[in-house]
């Protein structure tokens with residue numbers, strides 16, 4: 435039987451997405467961990483169809499860019515009307531515009547958003563939205579990474595998924611977001627399962643030793659080592675305790691051996 439998380443006894447965290455493509459939702463947010471948390475009322479999802487606020491017989495939402503150039507731009511008046519409508523139900527939630535020009539979304543922002551009442555997300559299409567509505571409605575611009583998507587919907591889903599897994603009760607019993615990569619500012623240690631030998635490669639013996647203190651030490655050393663090898667800027671940002679510095683030194687010594 436599929437595991438359904440129990441309600442956590444708080445009011446649900448509320449995600450509202452303004453979009454021209456409400457049929458994209460819940461999409462991947464309706465299955466697995468996020469979907470089970472949605473079923474368990476740990477969070478709620480509402481879409482606001484921007485087209486409902488479009489102008490005229492054709493419900494126009496966009497127009498040509500001022501100054502010329504390719505593509506279309508979402509109209510400030512139309513988007514502001516959609517935002518003002520969504521705000522009535524959501525007076526407290528932060529208003530975010532997904533855009534490659536925004537501040538980078540990271541685990542710290544996921545955690546910050548998970549501690550609030552929810553989010554109002556604007557998922558733009560076309561070449562973007564009229565700059566004046568960003569200022570007029572004090573939108574915080576957030577980017578999920580340095581690449582260009584066809585619209586903000588997938589970015590909104592990424593953000594929501596990362597926040598939902600931080601909500602109390604969203605992870606199954608015995609699981610914890612505290613063990614995830616970035617939870618402690620480091621990349622996770624490598625993972626193994628059976629078989630104990632696969633194509634001649636054994637699981638590191640300490641992991642099958644049953645010695646929990648040694649396992650924790652091995653994992654921290656591996657985390658520090660991987661982060662140093664792959665994402666040194668994360669270590670710079672986070673800093674190291676004396677004990678961690680010593681463990682990382684051990685990792686580097688072991689590298690020289692093999």
Ligand code: 4HQ
Pocket residue numbers: 532533534557558559560561562563576577578579580581582583584585586589
């Ligand atoms: N887009 N991080 C352009 C993104 C994006 C990103 C969303 C494409 C907004 C207008 N959003 N639209 N990267 O690429 O958040």
